[in-house]
Amino acid sequence: MSEDCLCKNPSYRQDVLIPQVGVIRKITQETPDVRSFIVTAPGGGRLFDQMPGQCAMICAPGIGEAMFSITSSPTETDYHEFSIKECGVLTSYLHGLKEGDQILVRGPYGNHFPVDDIYKGKDLLFIAGGIGLAPLRSVINYCLAKREDYGKIDILYGSRSKADLVKLEEIREVWEKAPDTKVWLTIDREDPEWDGHVGFVPSYLTEAGFSTDKTAIICGPPIMIKFCLQNLEQLGFSRDQVYTTLELRMKCGIGKCGRCNIGSKYVCKDGPVFRCDEIDQLPDEY
Amino acid sequence: MKKLSMNDVPKFLSSVGAAMDLFVPVRMTGATNWGVWDKEREVDLQTLKSVKSPKDVFFPQCQTMYTVSKGEDGFSIDPMKLTDQPFCVFGIRSCDVRALTVMDQVFLADPVDTFYKARREQAILVSLACHRPAQTCFCSVFGIDAAQCDGADVAMWMIGEELFLEGQTEKGNEFLGQFSELLSDTDDTASVEEEKESIRSITKKLPYSSLSLEGWGAGKTDEKFDDPNWQQLSDACLACGTCTFVCPTCQCYDIKDYDTGHGIQRYRCWDSCMYSDFTLMAAANNRTTQMQRYRQRFMHKLVYFPTNNNGMYMCVGCGRCVDRCPQALNIVKVIKTMDKGREEEKA
Numbered sequence: 001m002s003e004d005c006l007c008k009n010p011s012y013r014q015d016v017l018i019p020q021v022g023v024i025r026k027i028t029q030e031t032p033d034v035r036s037f038i039v040t041a042p043g044g045g046r047l048f049d050q051m052p053g054q055c056a057m058i059c060a061p062g063i064g065e066a067m068f069s070i071t072s073s074p075t076e077t078d079y080h081e082f083s084i085k086e087c088g089v090l091t092s093y094l095h096g097l098k099e100g101d102q103i104l105v106r107g108p109y110g111n112h113f114p115v116d117d118i119y120k121g122k123d124l125l126f127i128a129g130g131i132g133l134a135p136l137r138s139v140i141n142y143c144l145a146k147r148e149d150y151g152k153i154d155i156l157y158g159s160r161s162k163a164d165l166v167k168l169e170e171i172r173e174v175w176e177k178a179p180d181t182k183v184w185l186t187i188d189r190e191d192p193e194w195d196g197h198v199g200f201v202p203s204y205l206t207e208a209g210f211s212t213d214k215t216a217i218i219c220g221p222p223i224m225i226k227f228c229l230q231n232l233e234q235l236g237f238s239r240d241q242v243y244t245t246l247e248l249r250m251k252c253g254i255g256k257c258g259r260c261n262i263g264s265k266y267v268c269k270d271g272p273v274f275r276c277d278e279i280d281q282l283p284d285e286y
Numbered sequence: 287m288k289k290l291s292m293n294d295v296p297k298f299l300s301s302v303g304a305a306m307d308l309f310v311p312v313r314m315t316g317a318t319n320w321g322v323w324d325k326e327r328e329v330d331l332q333t334l335k336s337v338k339s340p341k342d343v344f345f346p347q348c349q350t351m352y353t354v355s356k357g358e359d360g361f362s363i364d365p366m367k368l369t370d371q372p373f374c375v376f377g378i379r380s381c382d383v384r385a386l387t388v389m390d391q392v393f394l395a396d397p398v399d400t401f402y403k404a405r406r407e408q409a410i411l412v413s414l415a416c417h418r419p420a421q422t423c424f425c426s427v428f429g430i431d432a433a434q435c436d437g438a439d440v441a442m443w444m445i446g447e448e449l450f451l452e453g454q455t456e457k458g459n460e461f462l463g464q465f466s467e468l469l470s471d472t473d474d475t476a477s478v479e480e481e482k483e484s485i486r487s488i489t490k491k492l493p494y495s496s497l498s499l500e501g502w503g504a505g506k507t508d509e510k511f512d513d514p515n516w517q518q519l520s521d522a523c524l525a526c527g528t529c530t531f532v533c534p535t536c537q538c539y540d541i542k543d544y545d546t547g548h549g550i551q552r553y554r555c556w557d558s559c560m561y562s563d564f565t566l567m568a569a570a571n572n573r574t575t576q577m578q579r580y581r582q583r584f585m586h587k588l589v590y591f592p593t594n595n596n597g598m599y600m601c602v603g604c605g606r607c608v609d610r611c612p613q614a615l616n617i618v619k620v621i622k623t624m625d626k627g628r629e630e631e632k633a
Contacts, residue, residue: 088568258538264593
């Protein structure tokens with residue numbers, strides 16, 4: 001049975017696995033190993049609508065394809081932004097691309113943070129480490145754009161060094177100046193260029209001693225998430241007040257290829273956003 | 287009911303094969319596998335189990351999804367055309383038809399896999415009852431009847447020198463009407479009933495027919511995940527992936543690129559959760575031992591899948607893994623070992 005190439009036939013019913021062409025409009029070097037890419041459709045504008053926390057598959061033909069969180073807020077209707085850390089074959093290739101170059105994008109995939117129902121009216125505590133800021137940034141900017149819908153916002157963000165803090169300019173110029181919003185920055189080690197807090201994110205969390213009437217949203221390296229959860233519990237937070245994201249290898253993005261299966265869940269489809277008491281229902285390891 | 291003399295089968299298949307794509311079990315280099323009918327090929331309706339299941343017909347081992355070429359204006363994406371002509375799968379067994387229902391839960395769930403859906407819709411399934419089920423068969427454990435394939439468009443029985451065919455769907459009756467030339471009417475339902483009885487009585491006596499699935503199924507993650515038997519069961523696993531490739535329900539896949547020199551073909555292909563790089567990411571690998579990978583395969587089939595699909599198991603008891611695993615670490619061994627552990631615990 002042949003599956004002949006059907007070049008640009010308009011009657012073709014597109015499968016969800018077929019990507020769209022995206023154009024890189026702007027590249028920003030955020031840190032020594034993180035670059036942000038602003039992507040639009042070839043004719044301008046977004047490729048699709050998404051919700052905060054959702055992801056997209058980015059493909060460089062001949063190199064590979066992987067899932068990345070969309071770091072721009074859905075309220076930013078002109079483009080999608082991805083903050084990508086150079087750590088493997090595909091991400092190294094993406095870091096070599098220039099403005100005007102094309103990539104392939106499909107999505108959006110996964111669930112999203114419950115910004116339009118559960119989070120409404122709540123005080124929100126965002127806790128991010130390193131590149132873990134990328135998925136939270138879409139939620140933070142969404143909440144700031146609809147500021148009156150949410151209570152007090154605290155953002156605790158840490159990285160290895162000052163140079164490794166992603167989107168520092170936006171944090172200082174926009175987030176710190178937003179109404180009823182407090183930003184808590186920290187870096188792992190002393191730095192002559194840094195006069196702010198020094199220490200790991202989990203211990204800063206304990207020091208700050210947040211009140212337990214907040215909904216906490218954590219994203220970062222697994223070890224940071226683990227200790228933040230412990231410290232939140234010590235502060236008196238219950239597991240159903242805390243949200244985080246999981247990350248596993250993905251190929252299809254639609255719960256069919258089997259890779260990101262943990263227990264009866266697929267991280268690509270049922271996640272990436274999970275409430276911590278939902279994670280407790282899953283096996284401890286994979 | 288219709289009848290077809292075994293002598294006329296080559297002629298019958300010739301006329302079907304001339305009208306549409308026709309998939310049949312083909313005997314080649316000492317093994318029987320599914321392939322496209324061709325008058326030069328040896329059709330094998332006698333062998334009970336093809337080495338690989340016919341899942342290949344619906345979910346090809348390798349399938350190009352689209353081609354990307356780079357021109358002056360940038361990338362252009364050419365998706366592959368979906369199957370839009372009817373085709374026939376002739377001689378498929380009850381277990382392999384049920385396996386399609388299992389794969390439907392994955393590929394037809396929202397968002398639908400259009401490549402798979404198109405093939406499912408165009409297929410005409412002509413089943414063949416299992417005249418003599420094998421010692422490694424245990425389809426009855428999953429409520430499958432080797433004597434009567436409900437999910438097929440045409441049910442077929444091979445009795446002596448004749449094939450008996452019965453249309454079970456509109457599509458099946460149309461098929462029998464389209465190729466009626468060599469078919470004759472028969473009211474000899476007694477022979478078919480006798481054949482069914484014989485198959486069912488053999489099935490009852492098969493060694494694995496009494497296999498108990500108690501303790502497995504939806505919601506049993508906590509009970510089974512930390513069972514100490516996983517380690518000992520998986521110790522000898524070679525991670526060869528044979529079980530996943532011969533399995534009619536294993537549907538995990540990879541997506542890869544092939545550079546044709548004129549563009550990139552993006553294709554998907556069967557993959558195996560038995561392989562160490564299945565979950566490998568740039569940052570880490572969440573399954574670092576063969577025990578974890580081995581456990582994943584069986585937990586998926588016997589616990590996670592039923593949890594998500596109203597109790598349906600992701601196994602049809604075809605016994606191919608029992609036949610083929612070089613270390614005899616098949617699903618029957620897992621079920622029996624764990625069942626024994628449970629019994630001992632009770633006692």
